[in-house]
Amino acid sequence: MLRSARIEAMSLSQSTIGFQPLKRGSATRSAATRLWVIVLPSMAEPFVSSNPHAFLRPIYRRLAADRTLHLLAEPHQYERLVAAVAKVSEHHAALMREHSAPAKQAILRHLASAESLRPGEPEVDLWRLRKGHRELVCVAVYLPVGVDVRVLEAVDIRKTQLVKDGPHAELAAEWKNKSEAAGWA
Numbered sequence: 001m002l003r004s005a006r007i008e009a010m011s012l013s014q015s016t017i018g019f020q021p022l023k024r025g026s027a028t029r030s031a032a033t034r035l036w037v038i039v040l041p042s043m044a045e046p047f048v049s050s051n052p053h054a055f056l057r058p059i060y061r062r063l064a065a066d067r068t069l070h071l072l073a074e075p076h077q078y079e080r081l082v083a084a085v086a087k088v089s090e091h092h093a094a095l096m097r098e099h100s101a102p103a104k105q106a107i108l109r110h111l112a113s114a115e116s117l118r119p120g121e122p123e124v125d126l127w128r129l130r131k132g133h134r135e136l137v138c139v140a141v142y143l144p145v146g147v148d149v150r151v152l153e154a155v156d157i158r159k160t161q162l163v164k165d166g167p168h169a170e171l172a173a174e175w176k177n178k179s180e181a182a183g184w185a
Helices: 002-013 056-064 067-071 074-088 090-097 101-117 166-181
Strands: 026-030 035-039 047-050 124-131 134-143 146-153 156-163
Touching (some): 056 074, 074 101, 124 166, 134 166, 156 166
Antiparallel strands (some): 026 035, 035 047, 124 134, 146 156
């Protein structure tokens, strides 16, 4: 699965938006947020792209903390994963129950591989602006239903919008431009 993510990142880096080749930048994976953040030297802001299984990572991490999970056969591991997902989203759990055996095996291996590489952050900072002693922070958080783009001031949510995937999170740049026009730097 990591190979397919690299291909996704490379295809994004060669898009018409004007990204530089991926080899000149770095790609990091954010676990709980189901996001790929690609930060290239010429970019001032991170680029957000979707990974369809990232919301499973914190759930899988909690399950994998119990070492006995890995002693179970893969079908039983998957049943435990689905049961844990059902506590968060019954809809997603129902969809996961319908997966084929190879798909179930691939999801488990993807999650195990992703966790072995590096646990991710719960949210991704997209930008920060200051005005006096105040600070606005724009973050992207992956939820089972999409990516929640939020602008926070201290602990207060100033703006929030749920988008279906990472590429639709471009509204964060619009919010940044409006905030800068209002005197934030």
